[in-house]
Amino acid sequence: MLDRISFILGEAFEAIRRNLTMTYAAIATVALTLFLFGGVGYSYFHLNKLSESLTGKFEMRAYMVDGAKIPQVQATAKAIREIPGVAVVNWIPKDRAWEREKAKYKPEVTDGIENPLPEAFKIILSDLKKADSVAASVRALPNLDPERGVEYLRDEQRLLEQTRSFLNWLATGLGGLLLLTSGILIYNAIRLAVFSRRREARVMMLVGASRFSVRVPYLIEGFIYGTVGGVLATGMLYAAQRAIESRLLDQTAFAGLPPFPILPGLGLLSIVGAVYGLVCSYIAILVPMKP
Amino acid sequence: MTDRPYVEFRDVHVSYPGQVQGLDGVTLQIGRGEFVFIVGRTGAGKSTLIKVLTREVRHTSGEVRIDGQEVGDYNDRTVFRLRRQMGIVPQDFALLPNKRVWENVAYAMRAVGHTKREVRREVPAILEQVQIAHRADALPHQLSGGEQQRVAIGRALINKPPLLIADEPTGNLDPDHSAEVMDLLVKLNLEGMTILIASHDMPVVERYGRRVIRLDHGKIVEDSLARPD
Numbered sequence: 001m002l003d004r005i006s007f008i009l010g011e012a013f014e015a016i017r018r019n020l021t022m023t024y025a026a027i028a029t030v031a032l033t034l035f036l037f038g039g040v041g042y043s044y045f046h047l048n049k050l051s052e053s054l055t056g057k058f059e060m061r062a063y064m065v066d067g068a069k070i071p072q073v074q075a076t077a078k079a080i081r082e083i084p085g086v087a088v089v090n091w092i093p094k095d096r097a098w099e100r101e102k103a104k105y106k107p108e109v110t111d112g113i114e115n116p117l118p119e120a121f122k123i124i125l126s127d128l129k130k131a132d133s134v135a136a137s138v139r140a141l142p143n144l145d146p147e148r149g150v151e152y153l154r155d156e157q158r159l160l161e162q163t164r165s166f167l168n169w170l171a172t173g174l175g176g177l178l179l180l181t182s183g184i185l186i187y188n189a190i191r192l193a194v195f196s197r198r199r200e201a202r203v204m205m206l207v208g209a210s211r212f213s214v215r216v217p218y219l220i221e222g223f224i225y226g227t228v229g230g231v232l233a234t235g236m237l238y239a240a241q242r243a244i245e246s247r248l249l250d251q252t253a254f255a256g257l258p259p260f261p262i263l264p265g266l267g268l269l270s271i272v273g274a275v276y277g278l279v280c281s282y283i284a285i286l287v288p289m290k291p
Numbered sequence: 292m293t294d295r296p297y298v299e300f301r302d303v304h305v306s307y308p309g310q311v312q313g314l315d316g317v318t319l320q321i322g323r324g325e326f327v328f329i330v331g332r333t334g335a336g337k338s339t340l341i342k343v344l345t346r347e348v349r350h351t352s353g354e355v356r357i358d359g360q361e362v363g364d365y366n367d368r369t370v371f372r373l374r375r376q377m378g379i380v381p382q383d384f385a386l387l388p389n390k391r392v393w394e395n396v397a398y399a400m401r402a403v404g405h406t407k408r409e410v411r412r413e414v415p416a417i418l419e420q421v422q423i424a425h426r427a428d429a430l431p432h433q434l435s436g437g438e439q440q441r442v443a444i445g446r447a448l449i450n451k452p453p454l455l456i457a458d459e460p461t462g463n464l465d466p467d468h469s470a471e472v473m474d475l476l477v478k479l480n481l482e483g484m485t486i487l488i489a490s491h492d493m494p495v496v497e498r499y500g501r502r503v504i505r506l507d508h509g510k511i512v513e514d515s516l517a518r519p520d
Binding site: 003004007199200202203204205206207208209210211213 | 367368371372373374375379381385387388395398399401402403404406407446447449450
């Protein structure tokens with residue numbers, strides 16, 4: 001059995017040795033593809049976590065018309081609480097808000113000024129993605145100030161959403177293109193290996209070697225391309241995360257990303273690469289080999 | 292022992308795309324231990340007949356049996372079992388140019404599942420059998436055509452097959468080397484192996500006086516028995 005395995009592995013490594021240029025190209029492209037997918041996936045995951053953690057910070061303010069009565073305030077608060085995407089609604093009475101404002105300034109600045117603030121609500125969202133629809137629903141309520149209406153950090157929220165959709169686009173567009181390219185390169189590498197070892201394959205078939213013995217070395221070759229590509233991609237991701245963390249993120253409010261999960265990453269990307277390499281090489285050897 | 296023919300064709304047709312008939316109703320029987328030449332002009336169907344036996348080509352209709360087993364029953368996954376029952380010597384020898392003589396035989400043995408120990412034990416005996424042991428360390432390009440042919444025959448013997456099929460074994464050889472190769476095939480035949488040779492080398496065919504099956508346009512036009520020794 002060991003003898004058999006050593007022969008088949010020997011055949012696979014011989015095929016790789018004869019096609020070094022294609023081997024490097026295929027491994028590099030698989031590594032780049034998995035690096036991109038892994039990097040985008042990792043960033044997307046953290047951006048989601050970040051947006052979840054920021055949800056409480058992205059509060060919304062809604063202002064009522066001047067002279068709103070307590071029953072109107074209560075009815076409006078109830079209506080806001082029923083809007084999907086709203087987690088908490090706090091009423092900020094105009095008197096208390098004005099007291100806080102006055103405390104910020106010297107008494108001579110605010111003395112004699114009548115409270116200009118309306119009754120207001122602080123709204124905390126349960127889902128940041130629903131900020132626009134919550135704002136629209138709140139605006140549609142009666143008794144809200146038509147000018148001030150609703151205020152929230154729309155631009156910041158949109159930036160976060162845009163970043164997420166860009167990452168999505170990057171993963172599906174560029175990643176898909178790279179996935180296709182690496183697949184073609186693995187396919188070509190295996191076809192070249194089949195071509196460069198056609199004499200050996202012919203001899204094997206002439207003397208009655210099983211289909212398994214003839215073809216498995218090529219599957220192993222694709223498996224090796226994918227696995228090595230996955231390992232390299234993990235290393236590249238780890239290095240990229242360290243570089244980004246040390247050069248950029250420590251200057252921002254989001255400093256201190258969790259450490260890159262090197263072992264799960266290695267396992268996941270290697271398995272994905274290995275399966276992909278196997279599938280591509282299997283497709284490559286579907287073309288019949290005749291003695 | 293049975294009286295069943297070892298190789299049997301019954302009304303075998305092979306059609307290639309474009310209405311080209313490779314074989315056209317071939318019926319023949321070859322007994323165990325026979326030595327048979329298949330002759331005919333280029334395109335007569337010699338190679339097709341051999342390729343049907345090795346199942347490189349599928350017959351369109353009819354029956355082809357080796358030792359009672361229908362060749363058409365083998366599929367791409369199981370055809371290796373058929374090929375282990377025969378030694379195939381292709382016209383171009385199909386030697387691996389970067390491997391030495393012994394390695395060519397050893398590689399084939401390893402490919403069919405022999406262990407390294409078996410290879411070490413059996414390769415010298417095979418090389419002795421085909422009288423090429425003295426060139427065991429030579430590369431194919433360092434050998435004469437006859438020597439290369441003997442290596443190819445040696446490689447065909449690794450499964451100890453009861454049937455040896457050779458396509459134009461003397462086609463590229465001078466008369467001396469042709470004689471060497473033919474003498475080797477006769478020797479194997481005397482040891483009990485059934486030998487089937489496709490050839491258009493009529494002087495060689497006539498010299499050895501064995502059974503001759505002549506093909507023309509895919510049909511058997513002559514089947515002459517071996518000359519009594």
